[in-house]
Amino acid sequence: MSTSEYGPLSLHVPEPAVRPGDTPDFSNVVIPKAGSVARPPIDVDPREIRDLAFSIIRVLNREGEAVGPWAGTLSDEELNEGLRHMMTLRAFDARMLMAQRQGKTSFYMQHMGEEAVSCAFRKALAPGDMNFPTYRQAGLLIAGGYPIVDMMNQIYSNEADPLKGRQLPIMYSSKEHGFFSISGNLGTQFIQAVGWAMASAIKNDSKIAVGWIGDGSTAESDFHAALVFASTYRAPVVLNIVNNQWAISTFQGIARGGSGTFAARALGFGIPALRVDGNDYPAVHAVAMWAAQRARRNLGPTLIEHVTYRVGAHSTSDDPSAYRPKEETEAWPLGDPVIRLKNHLIRKGIWSEERHRQLEAEILETVIGAQKEAEKHGTLHSGGKPSVRDMFEGVYAEMPPHLRRQRQQAGV
Amino acid sequence: MPRMTMIEAIRSAIDVSMERDDNVVVFGEDVGYFGGVFRCTQGLQRKYGRTRCFDTPISELGIVGAAIGMAAYGLRPCVEVQFADYVYPAYDQLVSEAARIRYRSNGQFTCPMVVRMPAGGGIFGGQTHSQSPEALFTHVCGLKVAVPSNPYDAKGLLIAAIEDPDPVIFLEPKRLYNGPFDGHHDRPVTPWSKHDLGEVPEGHFTVPLGSAAVRREGKDLTVLAYGTMVHVAQAAAEEVGIDAEIIDLRTLLPLDLEAIVASVKKTGRCVVVHEATLTSGFGAELAALVQEHCFFHLEAPIARVTGWDTPYPHAQEWDYFPGPKRVGEALLATMEA
Numbered sequence: 114m115s116t117s118e119y120g121p122l123s124l125h126v127p128e129p130a131v132r133p134g135d136t137p138d139f140s141n142v143v144i145p146k147a148g149s150v151a152r153p154p155i156d157v158d159p160r161e162i163r164d165l166a167f168s169i170i171r172v173l174n175r176e177g178e179a180v181g182p183w184a185g186t187l188s189d190e191e192l193n194e195g196l197r198h199m200m201t202l203r204a205f206d207a208r209m210l211m212a213q214r215q216g217k218t219s220f221y222m223q224h225m226g227e228e229a230v231s232c233a234f235r236k237a238l239a240p241g242d243m244n245f246p247t248y249r250q251a252g253l254l255i256a257g258g259y260p261i262v263d264m265m266n267q268i269y270s271n272e273a274d275p276l277k278g279r280q281l282p283i284m285y286s287s288k289e290h291g292f293f294s295i296s297g298n299l300g301t302q303f304i305q306a307v308g309w310a311m312a313s314a315i316k317n318d319s320k321i322a323v324g325w326i327g328d329g330s331t332a333e334s335d336f337h338a339a340l341v342f343a344s345t346y347r348a349p350v351v352l353n354i355v356n357n358q359w360a361i362s363t364f365q366g367i368a369r370g371g372s373g374t375f376a377a378r379a380l381g382f383g384i385p386a387l388r389v390d391g392n393d394y395p396a397v398h399a400v401a402m403w404a405a406q407r408a409r410r411n412l413g414p415t416l417i418e419h420v421t422y423r424v425g426a427h428s429t430s431d432d433p434s435a436y437r438p439k440e441e442t443e444a445w446p447l448g449d450p451v452i453r454l455k456n457h458l459i460r461k462g463i464w465s466e467e468r469h470r471q472l473e474a475e476i477l478e479t480v481i482g483a484q485k486e487a488e489k490h491g492t493l494h495s496g497g498k499p500s501v502r503d504m505f506e507g508v509y510a511e512m513p514p515h516l517r518r519q520r521q522q523a524g525v
Numbered sequence: 526m527p528r529m530t531m532i533e534a535i536r537s538a539i540d541v542s543m544e545r546d547d548n549v550v551v552f553g554e555d556v557g558y559f560g561g562v563f564r565c566t567q568g569l570q571r572k573y574g575r576t577r578c579f580d581t582p583i584s585e586l587g588i589v590g591a592a593i594g595m596a597a598y599g600l601r602p603c604v605e606v607q608f609a610d611y612v613y614p615a616y617d618q619l620v621s622e623a624a625r626i627r628y629r630s631n632g633q634f635t636c637p638m639v640v641r642m643p644a645g646g647g648i649f650g651g652q653t654h655s656q657s658p659e660a661l662f663t664h665v666c667g668l669k670v671a672v673p674s675n676p677y678d679a680k681g682l683l684i685a686a687i688e689d690p691d692p693v694i695f696l697e698p699k700r701l702y703n704g705p706f707d708g709h710h711d712r713p714v715t716p717w718s719k720h721d722l723g724e725v726p727e728g729h730f731t732v733p734l735g736s737a738a739v740r741r742e743g744k745d746l747t748v749l750a751y752g753t754m755v756h757v758a759q760a761a762a763e764e765v766g767i768d769a770e771i772i773d774l775r776t777l778l779p780l781d782l783e784a785i786v787a788s789v790k791k792t793g794r795c796v797v798v799h800e801a802t803l804t805s806g807f808g809a810e811l812a813a814l815v816q817e818h819c820f821f822h823l824e825a826p827i828a829r830v831t832g833w834d835t836p837y838p839h840a841q842e843w844d845y846f847p848g849p850k851r852v853g854e855a856l857l858a859t860m861e862a
Contacts, residue, residue, distance in 0.1 A: 270839050274840070280651055333614060504845060
């Protein structure tokens with residue numbers, strides 16, 4: 114070891130402000146007032162809106178009013194529908210979590226607290242657009258009208274599973290619904306979204322692509338590859354970072370490092386970056402519309418950071434009480450997306466507690482009905498299963514001889 | 526002697542190594558405060574501080590690349606990749622860098638580091654939590670590859686790997702973390718606390734890289750296995766009543782060829798088993814070596830029992846996994862051949 118007149122070096126390792134047993138503290142999360150962030154024209158020079166990468170676009174205020182320049186992108190019917198989608202996703206999650214605990218499937222990942230992000234974003238897309246989702250965007254399917262019974266069939270890996278039991282539960286795929294096959298590896302699909310968008314541009318098509326990634330996975334090289342390709346080729350793509358504060362046990366400061374925000378990562382690439390209140394359904398929709406319009410008008414990529422909070426565990430294999438205070442969920446300053454939209458609709462005079470309870474009951478009934486239907490086709494360890502033959506199919510378009518031999522050897 | 530699970534044995538190996546050598550540092554996704562998703566590094570940050578055991582961003586390339594830089598400085602990083610299925614972003618760093626730094630710099634720079642990763646199936650983990658990529662590493666000149674099958678070996682091999690002057694890929698069969706799983710997924714697994722190889726010394730000891738172990742002596746045929754398949758092969762041999770000699774390779778590179786050759790020359794028959802897919806799997810290398818060295822002693826073709834050549838499926842896990850039934854059939858067929 115050598116010495117220096119400046120004294121010895123030391124390694125900086127970031128730590129979250131609080132750990133289990135401490136009092137939650139989100140004082141470092143600066144929350145601008147709803148309606149306070151400007152809405153630039155979509156052909157704005159990205160250099161003029163660098164501040165949007167450090168603010169948070171919000172529409173719903175504490176009183177439940179929709180305010181400011183980003184408000185007003187949705188009709189009453191659409192807002193109602195949005196509430197229904199989020200509540201459906203929440204009820205779906207609750208039933209599937211329970212099903213996993215009952216041993217009906219091996220694994221599950223829920224969305225609690227993040228429902229607005231995927232449900233609202235989906236409504237800004239057009240038929241033919243393609244999402245490259247992570248494992249926490251099932252709202253894209255629900256809000257896109259994909260049958261929940263098919264989602265359950267996939268989760269149960271049963272005989273009606275559209276993916277024939279090959280994939281881990283919740284790693285859905287639906288080309289028809291603009292939902293690319295989820296890999297399960299982290300970050301890999303962000304750059305694929307850019308490639309898909311470039312293809313659309315090469316073919317002078319009108320479709321756009323949407324990439325999704327978590328705060329933690331922005332550390333993967335794929336994220337950086339996506340930004341450089343999107344920037345260089347001005348790909349018609351919307352790149353979403355869902356910042357839910359936690360990458361399993363690792364707080365977002367580890368992936369973010371010294372950068373002020375995740376959105377700010379885009380600035381060095383000359384890509385416009387917006388931060389949005391991810392628990393604010395109308396705000397997510399407005400920002401998604403803005404970015405999607407930019408892509409559609411050939412103005413290039415946009416990066417959106419959805420600021421939200423993962424209320425539940427990372428997955429059914431995780432226990433967050435080991436690394437963050439239990440009370441943190443309550444302390445999260447952006448509230449609950451379902452309650453906030455509900456309050457907004459009540460404030461508008463088009464909703465009531467009673468109708469909300471009715472809708473909740475109705476949704477639960479629908480979800481239970483779908484679950485019964487799915488379970489007729491089996492669950493992971495009982496009833497109908499995908500065939501063992503299916504295991505050998507689909508590795509190649511045409512089964513090569515060696516695989517044919519192996520299938521024969523397996524006796525199927 | 527204390528009893529340990531494989532998780533505890535791995536933790537103990539790292540602890541002993543960190544205690545003995547300040548240059549041993551540990552990092553990876555979730556390994557710091559939380560202690561790893563399988564808890565293999567639990568308590569180490571508290572004991573050794575945040576600059577010797579810490580969380581990293583989710584970047585396997587970053588984890589391995591940073592480890593190479595630290596190793597070049599003179600540290601001995603023992604890093605974790607959360608699942609072997611996630612190692613591919615780091616593959617360039619391993620293949621083009623870690624494996625060749627000693628060679629291309631003529632020893633000016635070296636890369637004494639360990640990359641630990643849970644591997645193998647049996648947990649309904651689907652394509653992204655079940656793979657056995659050992660052959661992707663044994664094919665790379667400059668890397669060593671170890672695969673323990675029990676807590677005792679896990680600790681001894683890991684300490685040897687950390688002390689080794691070259692990069693070591695350390696594949697931990699995750700289905701063995703809590704007990705010697707023999708492929709009978711419908712039966713409870715005996716915990717390591719009730720198994721001889723769950724007895725692990727507290728302190729420092731090594732199991733040298735490159736030495737196989739004979740798990741069962743026999744005269745009928747030789748089974749070459751590693752990791753989970755050692756236990757599957759033992760169960761299979763007992764169930765079909767064949768007096769198999771079961772060799773636990775423990776390290777694939779360097780390989781204990783002497784032990785393999787001595788056994789096959791004695792029995793005249795050889796069955797290779799691994800969880801990984803068949804084509805270009807490590808079994809192909811083993812079969813080639815056995816025929817080169819034992820051809821005139823062989824009384825039957827060398828058989829391979831492996832995972833099928835498909836991505837690891839979810840629902841069909843037990844049709845995919847080379848369990849005791851398939852291994853037993855291969856043993857019988859090899860005896861009759």
